[in-house]
Amino acid sequence: MKNAKIIYLIVISLFTLLLASCIPGSAQPIGGWAGTTVHDNTIYVGSRDGRVMAINASSEEMQWSYHVTEPSGGMGCGPAVVSAAITTPIVDGDFVYIGTYSGKVLALNTTARSQNPYLPEEPQDRYHEWETPIGTDARNNAIVADLVINDDVIYVSSSDGRVYSLRKDFGDQVKKSGILDEKHSKLWTSPVIEDDTLYVSTFDGHIYALSAETLELLEWSFKLEAGFASSPVICEDTDTMFLGSFDRHLYAVKIGSDVLEWRFPEEPAGNWFWASPVVNEGIVYAGCLDGTLYAIDAQTREKLWEFESKDQRGKPSSIVSPPVLIDNLLIAANEAGNVYVIDPETGEGERIKNRENGDKSTINDQIRASFCAHEGLVYIRGEHNRLYVVDIDKRKVSWDFSLSIEE
Amino acid sequence: MSFVEIWHLIIGNPILNVLIVLSHVLFGRFGLAIIALTIIVRLVSWPLNRRQLKSTKAMQDMQPKLQELQKKYGKNKQKLQQEMMKLYKEAGVNPLGCLWPMLIQFPIWIALYQAIMNALATTPEHLLNLARHLYSWEMVSQAIPLSSQFLGLDLGQTALQAGALGLLLAIIVGGTMWVQQKMTTAPSVDPRQESTQRMTTLMMPLMFGFFTLMFPSGLALYWAVSNIIGIVTQYFVTGGWGYLKFRSPFGQR
Numbered sequence: 012m013k014n015a016k017i018i019y020l021i022v023i024s025l026f027t028l029l030l031a032s033c034i035p036g037s038a039q040p041i042g043g044w045a046g047t048t049v050h051d052n053t054i055y056v057g058s059r060d061g062r063v064m065a066i067n068a069s070s071e072e073m074q075w076s077y078h079v080t081e082p083s084g085g086m087g088c089g090p091a092v093v094s095a096a097i098t099t100p101i102v103d104g105d106f107v108y109i110g111t112y113s114g115k116v117l118a119l120n121t122t123a124r125s126q127n128p129y130l131p132e133e134p135q136d137r138y139h140e141w142e143t144p145i146g147t148d149a150r151n152n153a154i155v156a157d158l159v160i161n162d163d164v165i166y167v168s169s170s171d172g173r174v175y176s177l178r179k180d181f182g183d184q185v186k187k188s189g190i191l192d193e194k195h196s197k198l199w200t201s202p203v204i205e206d207d208t209l210y211v212s213t214f215d216g217h218i219y220a221l222s223a224e225t226l227e228l229l230e231w232s233f234k235l236e237a238g239f240a241s242s243p244v245i246c247e248d249t250d251t252m253f254l255g256s257f258d259r260h261l262y263a264v265k266i267g268s269d270v271l272e273w274r275f276p277e278e279p280a281g282n283w284f285w286a287s288p289v290v291n292e293g294i295v296y297a298g299c300l301d302g303t304l305y306a307i308d309a310q311t312r313e314k315l316w317e318f319e320s321k322d323q324r325g326k327p328s329s330i331v332s333p334p335v336l337i338d339n340l341l342i343a344a345n346e347a348g349n350v351y352v353i354d355p356e357t358g359e360g361e362r363i364k365n366r367e368n369g370d371k372s373t374i375n376d377q378i379r380a381s382f383c384a385h386e387g388l389v390y391i392r393g394e395h396n397r398l399y400v401v402d403i404d405k406r407k408v409s410w411d412f413s414l415s416i417e418e
Numbered sequence: 419m420s421f422v423e424i425w426h427l428i429i430g431n432p433i434l435n436v437l438i439v440l441s442h443v444l445f446g447r448f449g450l451a452i453i454a455l456t457i458i459v460r461l462v463s464w465p466l467n468r469r470q471l472k473s474t475k476a477m478q479d480m481q482p483k484l485q486e487l488q489k490k491y492g493k494n495k496q497k498l499q500q501e502m503m504k505l506y507k508e509a510g511v512n513p514l515g516c517l518w519p520m521l522i523q524f525p526i527w528i529a530l531y532q533a534i535m536n537a538l539a540t541t542p543e544h545l546l547n548l549a550r551h552l553y554s555w556e557m558v559s560q561a562i563p564l565s566s567q568f569l570g571l572d573l574g575q576t577a578l579q580a581g582a583l584g585l586l587l588a589i590i591v592g593g594t595m596w597v598q599q600k601m602t603t604a605p606s607v608d609p610r611q612e613s614t615q616r617m618t619t620l621m622m623p624l625m626f627g628f629f630t631l632m633f634p635s636g637l638a639l640y641w642a643v644s645n646i647i648g649i650v651t652q653y654f655v656t657g658g659w660g661y662l663k664f665r666s667p668f669g670q671r
Contacts, residue, residue, distance in 0.1 A: 043542070097542070151579075155542050194446070194565045196572075199542060214563050237560045258559035279559070283549050300549050331546065379546070 043097030255284025302327025316358025449568025592627030
């Protein structure tokens with residue numbers, strides 16, 4: 012019977028271990044994939060440990076940081092451990108705006124904080140900073156999608172399935188929409204605005220049009236069988252929006268029309284079109300989680316070219332971040348940490364090499380966050396909490412910066 | 419190929435995708451899908467379960483003889499152990515028989531547990547991670563992301579966050595686990611072992627009741643359904659409530 016007891020103890024221990032460890036990553040903090048923004052020679056980025064950071068692009072030194080992390084309940088296997096700054100910072104005037112996983116929108120005064128980096132990590136009224144919880148139960152209203160600013164209003168997609176509008180100057184809530192996705196009760200995609208109308212894609216396969224002023228539903232909406240994985244992107248010339256779906260297709264939907272414009276490809280791709288596409292001069296550039304970047308004619312749906320990104324073993328690696336255009340070049344990055352410079356006309360691409368890490372990949376890190384390009388440089392936040400600046404002309408990593416700060 | 423990749427290829431991904439298809443077929447109700455998959459897994463693992471239950475039944479039938487041995491050799495532990503092993507051998511019963519099937523089934527339970535956690539995709543990072551494990555079946559594409567609402571519960575939230583309903587779920591999980599354990603745990607003839615068993619029978623349901631409060635309700639639903647199926651099959655296979663009504667002579671002292 013001694014053996015029986017030992018086996019019984021092993022079973023219990025294994026189960027306890029299993030519960031403690033859960034699935035990979037679930038016991039980790041919600042790091043998010045806040046991207047980068049460059050404004051007035053300053054790089055703004057959300058770190059994986061919940062900070063908004065401002066870094067001087069010339070001196071490569073940190074100007075200030077603001078810790079937004081706070082515990083949001085639940086144990087290792089619960090939904091959320093730590094709520095980080097999950098949206099890409101948006102700069103408008105003297106302020107940087109960010110949404111947090113704990114359901115708050117923050118406005119921080121960039122000038123005041125640059126001049127006094129030791130300002131307390133709480134909004135300062137004297138500098139017109141503010142913090143607004145979203146909805147009645149902000150802790151459960153995680154803000155996952157990037158904020159949208161239009162004139163004096165900030166639009167926020169919330170995990171309670173609603174869109175909120177806030178006054179940019181004081182953060183007061185102006186309006187809120189009804190619940191747009193009853194089935195999932197969450198909105199993880201950003202709205203897009205055109206001509207006083209807000210367009211929102213949902214996990215239950217709807218595209219809704221809302222009045223930007225009242226956030227009331229307008230007459231037109233579009234329904235698809237599968238849910239939408241990405242935020243829509245609008246081509247203003249043709250009033251067409253492009254967005255990816257969980258059914259492994261990219262869709263083109265004409266605003267106001269009930270008929271689908273087109274879907275790409277004919278047969279489902281290898282995985283979801285997770286990242287929002289980029290539209291330029293009648294061409295849609297869409298990255299897929301199967302590792303391929305497609306160039307598609309926005310009018311005809313014709314595939315112009317495709318470019319397969321690889322990892323260090325030569326296998327396809329997911330494209331999670333949207334590509335960006337800079338100086339008539341298309342920059343794409345894959346999860347394996349490779350950055351590519353691609354000719355948008357021909358689709359011929361070149362991987363940026365890095366001899367310092369034995370050329371395993373462009374950066375020795377995973378790339379999931381959206382990145383930005385400015386004056387020949389691309390600013391990328393890696394999943395190991397590091398900022399990388401890639402010089403496109405010189406085809407090399409110019410410098411990098413740790414976003415981890417010891418308390 | 420790493421162990422993790424093989425694990426997902428052979429066990430993890432099939433269970434996850436079947437769970438998602440079931441959710442689509444069962445009116446988009448993920449809760450129903452969890453119940454259905456738990457039943458399917460129980461059916462598939464029935465041969466192992468049956469062996470386990472038979473072993474339990476055999477142990478149950480041997481109790482009077484074991485008590486006799488206890489009375490006879492109570493003061494001589496070594497002799498008692500020898501006689502007990504002899505008795506097990508004569509009856510063709512392996513006292514570990516009810517534990518090995520449990521160990522063999524363990525990978526299936528882990529995969530089921532992972533499938534529920536993966537499919538719920540409660541955070542954006544989990545949702546992105548889910549993309550790596552899905553088949554290109556149309557039904558899977560149309561079902562994603564899953565709705566986590568079921569009977570007033572958000573299966574992605576912890577029972578603690580769900581309030582009164584969550585508390586009820588914790589009581590059901592703990593209660594059903596206690597009943598199942600009482601039905602299957604043969605009382606020991608050794609007073610010290612009996613005391614340990616009693617502690618375990620009480621601690622496990624309490625632990626799982628506590629876990630229910632702290633983990634997503636979808637997992638708690640799976641535990642509750644699994645326990646209830648266990649009780650029902652145990653009842654019909656062994657022809658009753660097993661040791662639930664059994665009173666140990668040592669408990670009467």
